[in-house]
Amino acid sequence: xxxxxxxxxxxxxxxxxxxxxxxxxxxxxxxxxxxxxxxxxxxxxxxxxxxxxxxxxxxxxxxxxxxxxxxxxxxxxxxxxxxxxxxxxxxxxxxxxxxxxxxxxxxxxxxxxxxxxxxxxxxxxxxxxxxxxxxxxxxxxxxxxxxxxxxxxxxxxxxxxxxxxxxxxxxxxxxxxxxxxxxxxxxxxxxxxxxxxxxxxxxxxxxxxxxxxxxxxxxxxxxxxxxxxxxxxxxxxxxxxxxxxxxxxxxxxxxxxxxxxxxxxxxxxxxxxxxxxxxxxxxxxxxxxxxxxxxxxxxxxxxxxxxxxxxxxxxxx
Numbered sequence: 001x002x003x004x005x006x007x008x009x010x011x012x013x014x015x016x017x018x019x020x021x022x023x024x025x026x027x028x029x030x031x032x033x034x035x036x037x038x039x040x041x042x043x044x045x046x047x048x049x050x051x052x053x054x055x056x057x058x059x060x061x062x063x064x065x066x067x068x069x070x071x072x073x074x075x076x077x078x079x080x081x082x083x084x085x086x087x088x089x090x091x092x093x094x095x096x097x098x099x100x101x102x103x104x105x106x107x108x109x110x111x112x113x114x115x116x117x118x119x120x121x122x123x124x125x126x127x128x129x130x131x132x133x134x135x136x137x138x139x140x141x142x143x144x145x146x147x148x149x150x151x152x153x154x155x156x157x158x159x160x161x162x163x164x165x166x167x168x169x170x171x172x173x174x175x176x177x178x179x180x181x182x183x184x185x186x187x188x189x190x191x192x193x194x195x196x197x198x199x200x201x202x203x204x205x206x207x208x209x210x211x212x213x214x215x216x217x218x219x220x221x222x223x224x225x226x227x228x229x230x231x232x233x234x235x236x237x238x239x240x241x242x243x244x245x246x247x248x249x250x251x252x253x254x255x256x257x258x259x260x261x262x263x264x265x266x267x268x269x270x271x272x273x274x275x276x277x278x279x280x281x282x283x284x285x286x287x288x289x290x291x292x293x294x295x296x297x298x299x300x301x302x303x304x305x306x307x308x309x310x311x312x313x314x315x316x317x
Contacts, residue, residue, distance in 0.1 A: 028113065028116075031121060033094065033126040042093050042145050048147040051145075051146040051147060053143070054144075055142050056140070059139065070111040070115065071112070071114045074113065074118075075119045077116075078116050078140075079119045081144045082198035082200065083261040086198045086199045086200045086203040087214050087216040088151040088152050088203075089203040089204050089211065090146030091204065092146045093125065094144075095126075096145075097127065098130045099131070099140055100133050100138065101133070102135060102137050122198075123200055153214075154214070154215050154232065156213040157236075157266040158268075159234060161212070161213075161266045162271075163238065163265075164273075164287065165243065165265070165284075166284055167244070168246040169246065170245045170251075170253030171189050171253075172192055172193040172196070172260060173252075173254075174248050176193065188246070188248065189248050192246055198261060199216075199262065205280070209272070213265070214266065215264050217260040218258055218261060220260075221254065221257075222308045223258075225297045228266070229295050229297055230296075234290050235297075237291045237297075237298045238287055238299050243285075244283055255309050270286070288300075
């Protein structure tokens with residue numbers, strides 16, 4: 001986090017853009033740091049490496065306003081970006097948010113800001129700045145800055161390693177199926193869809209206990225396992241019946257559904273699953289292993305190999 005001695009409130013010039021920024025800055029309070037300069041200065045602890053990622057959320061591509069409130073949209077957009085830091089076991093140092101506001105979203109700006117603040121506060125970090133423009137649709141681009149002594153990557157898995165997943169999967173996929181069918185998802189499913197959690201402290205705990213590779217489950221378990229397999233040039237075998245499912249979710253929801261933001265983690269030796277669950281109040285489950293053979297994902301169900309579902313394609317509409 002930036003030096004507290006630099007946490008001053010900078011005066012902003014006149015104009016509609018700066019009036020809106022002032023409103024958001026007032027809404028965020030202590031969560032906003034040095035907003036108003038041309039750029040932000042971020043310091044990381046000596047010996048650690050900076051970890052940076054960017055994620056975009058675009059109306060009618062990544063979300064629909066008839067499904068989510070503006071506060072939920074802001075929260076989800078920033079949480080998705082923060083989850084990239086979790087995947088690398090990085091500690092967040094701040095976020096920058098670029099907002100493209102459509103004419104019918106300007107009046108809801110403070111609701112959007114509240115959601116952004118919710119996500120930033122949950123990650124114990126700050127808003128460093130960003131950008132604000134008008135546009136045809138509502139779009140949120142979030143850049144996250146973090147640091148880690150030894151960041152986890154998708155590479156490094158070897159045959160014989162163990163594969164774990166945090167939490168339960170399938171909730172967002174089941175909620176999305178209901179919403180697309182113009183049905184109201186169960187309360188628990190909708191909450192899981194609207195309010196994901198970036199597993200930042202969980203990732204750092206796992207890294208300190210021997211995690212050697214990881215990815216966050218944003219495009220579906222099978223699809224993201226495929227990314228991990230490709231980066232490590234290995235095969236990955238997942239036991240479908242071992243994948244923990246959110247109540248009301250199907251096995252296919254758990255394997256193929258995206259926007260989970262749980263962690264898929266590789267380790268050489270078993271993790272203390274019970275200790276993890278006690279510490280974080282969320283499960284950690286061994287669901288498979290890294291295997292010899294051709295690169296890719298093998299889904300096993302009741303001892304037989306079945307077709308692996310494809311992950312989310314960012315260029316399919």
